[in-house]
Amino acid sequence: MPWYFYLALKQLFPSGRRFPFFTAISVLGVALGVGLLVVVTSVMGGFGYEIRRMIVETEGEVQIKSRALIADADRLVEQIERVPGVDAATPYASGVVMIVHEGRPAYPAMRGLDLTTVGRVVNLSHYIRLGSMDDLDDDSVVLSSELAQSLGVTVGGRIEVYSPLMIEKLRSDEIFLAREVRVVGILEIGHQQLDSSMLYCTVRLAQDLYGLGSSVHGINVRAKSGVGEDELAARLNASGLPRGVQAFSWMDSFEEFLWVLNLEKGMIFFLLLFIVIVAAFSVMSSLLISVVRKTREIGLLGALGARARGVAACFCVQGVLIGFFGTAAGLILGFVALALRNDIVLTIARFTQREEALRRFYQFSNLPAHTAPGDIILIIGLTLVISLFAGLIPAWRAARLKPVEAFRNE
Template identity: 30%
Template sequence: MFRPLPFFIGLRYTRAKRRNHFISFISLISMLGLTLGVLVMILVLSVMNGFDRELRTRILGMVPHASINGYQPIDDWRSLATQLEADPKVAAAAPFIQLQGMLTHNGSVAPVLVSGVIPEAEAQVSIIEEHMQSGTLADLKDGEFGIIIGELIARRFSVMPGDKLTLVLPEASVTPAGVFPRLKRFHVTGIFKVGAELDGSMAMIHAGDAARLSRWEPGQMQGVRLRLHDLFQAPQVAWNLVEQLPGNYYAQDWTRSHGNLFAAIRMEKTMIGLLLLLIVAVAAFNIISTLVMVVTDKKADIAILRTLGASPGTIMGIFMVQGSVIGVVGTLAGGILGVLAALNVSALVAGLERLLGTQFLSSDVYFISYLPSQLIWTDVVVICTAALGMSFLATLYPAWRASRTEPAEALRYD
C-alpha cells in the first residue's frame, strides 16, 4: 500500500500523545476555534439569507413591484392593464387607489395606508390571500364599505370581523356647522397576517368605495400595480413601460418604498461575512503557534530524520500534513454543525420564545416577527473552502522553519 512518508509521519504525530500536554491543549483549542468560527459564519449568513428571502416574498409580495400612475384619475384601467400585461416581463396587473389616513376605535388611533382594490384582480398581484387569518378578499363588496386590516391593527383595537372602525382622511369637509375632517365608518370583513410591519400599517377596501371617498367617478382608478417576473428589474421595466404608453403617466417601484431595507440587508450580509471571516482567520492562524511549538518539541526527531536521509521538503511536508489535519477536522466539524444549526435555528428560537414567554423579534419594531433562515449551499462551500485555504497557509511558515533545522545543532544537547 502506497503511503508517502510525510503523510504517514504527519498523521502519526497528530494521533500521538505528546509529552508536552500544553501543546496538545493548544492544538485542541485551535481545532475548536476553527469549528466555532465556521459554525457561526454559516449560521449567521443563513439568517441573513432568510431575512433577504422574507423581504422578497412577504413585503414585496404585498407591495407593488412597480406601479403605473396617472396624473389624473384613469377612466379605462382595463385597457391600460391589457397594454401593460402584453409586456413579457409583466406577470400580472391590477388597479388600485391609495388613501392615507387614520383608523380610530374607542379612542385609539393608528395611521394606515388604505389600498382600494378589486378583489379578483388583486389576487393576481398580491400574496394576501395566502395570509388571511379570517375572511377573504372576495368579502370586499362595492358599496358595503368593508375593510381588511392587518393583525397588529386588529390586536391594537381589539376588533374582530364584524366590528366597526372609523377611517379619518386628511381632508376637510365644509358644512353649515363648520369645517370637519372627512370620516367614514367601515366594518371589518377580514384580518391578514404576513408577519411583517405591514400588519400594522396597511388596510384594504373595495376600489369602488375608495373612489367614492376620493369623490371620483365610478370606475376611475389612480393607477395599475404590476407583479413582475423579475422584481430586480422593476425600475428599468417601469420606466420603459411609461415611455411606451400613450398619455401622461409616471412610474413608481419598490426600490423607492422598500429598497432601503433590501440594501441594508445586502450590506449587512457583506460586512458581517467579512467580520466573521476574520474570526475564522484568527482560529486558522492559531495553527501557526501550535505547529511552531510542535517543531520546537520535535527538533530531535527532525534531526534524526534528516540524518537518515529525509530531505527538507519531506520535513516540510510532515508538518504541513499535521497542520492540515487540524484544519480539515475543524472545518468539517464546523460545517456539519453549522448546517444543522442553520436548518433548525428558526424552530429553536421559536421554542426558546415559548419557554421564556417573550418575543425576540416583534413586528412593532422589526419588519418580520420571527427569525428566518435559508441555507445556501454555495455559502457553505465558500466558507469551508476559505477556512481550509487559511488553515493550509497557516502551516507554511512552521513547516518551512522545521525544514531549516540543522541536525548537528538540534542533537548537540541530546
C-alpha cells in the same frame, strides 16, 4: 495516499488515542468562528430575504408608480401584460385613512385591491388568519392582525372609515359621512409594521374614499418565473409607459434600506472573520510548537529520504485539515444554532422580559434566517485559505530544518 498526508492525519489523530486534545482545541477554535459566521450571515441575510418575500408576496416584484393618478388603468394593465416576462398585473389605490371602532381610533395605510386581478399577482389569502378574502366587497375591509387587536374588533365587527377627502368637503361646507364597513378578514403577514397598520379594501371603496373616480395610484406586477425584477423593471420602462409613469423593482423601492442591510452584513462578516483569523493564529502557534517538539522526527524523515517539500507539506496539510474539520464542525454548529435560533432568542427575551420589544424592534415575529449558498462558499473558502496560511509558516520552519541539525539539537 502520499506519506505527508498520511503522517499529517496520524499526527492530528494518533493511533490508539480517542481524544487528541491539541486537534480538538484547534478544530474547536475554527469551528466556533465558522459557526458564528454562518449564524450571523444567515440571520443578516434573513432580514433581506424576509423583506423581499413580504414585498413580493404582497405587492409583486415590480411596482408601476405615477407622479399623478393613472386614469386609464385597464388599458395600462393590458399594455404591461404584453411585455415579455410579465405574468400578471393588478391596479391599486392607496392612502392613509382614520378608522374608529367603539371610540378607539387608528390611522392605518389603506390599500384598495382590484378583486378580479389581484389574485394573479399577490397571494393575500395565504396570510388570512380569520375570515376570508372571498368575502371582501365594497362595504367591507380586511384588517392586519395587530391593528384589529388594538381596535378590539374581529371578523363580523363594524368600523367607521374617515378619509382626507372629508377635510376637503368640510372646507366647501359639504357633509361627508364616515363610511361604515364590516370586517371580513384578519390578516397576518409576519412583519410587525405591516401587521400593525394595514387595511385592505376593494379598489372601488378606496377610490370612493379618496374621490379618485376610476383612477388608481399604481399597478403591481408579477414577474414570470426566472425573470429578474431589475431586468423586468428595465423592460417595462423601455416599453413605452405613459409620461410620468415608471416601473420600480422592489429593490429600487427599498434601495437604501437594502444597502444599509448589506453594509451591516459585510461589516459583521469582516469583524467575525477575525475570530477565524485568531483561531488560525492559535493553530499556527500550536503547529510551530509541534515543529520544535518534533525536531527529531523531522530529522528522521530526512534520514529516511523525505524531501524538504514533503516535510513542509506534512505541516501545511495539518493546517488545512484543521481548517477542513473546523469548517465542517462549524457548519454543523451554525446550522444547528440556526435551527434553534427562535427558541434561543425567545428564551433570552423571556429571561430578560423583552419579548415585546424584540418584536417591535425587529419587525418579524420570528428571527428570520436565509443562508445564501454564496455566503457559505465564501466562508468555507476563506477559512481554508486562512488555515492554509496558518500551516505555511510552521511548514517553512520544518522544511528549513536540516536532518543533521535536528539530530545535533537533539
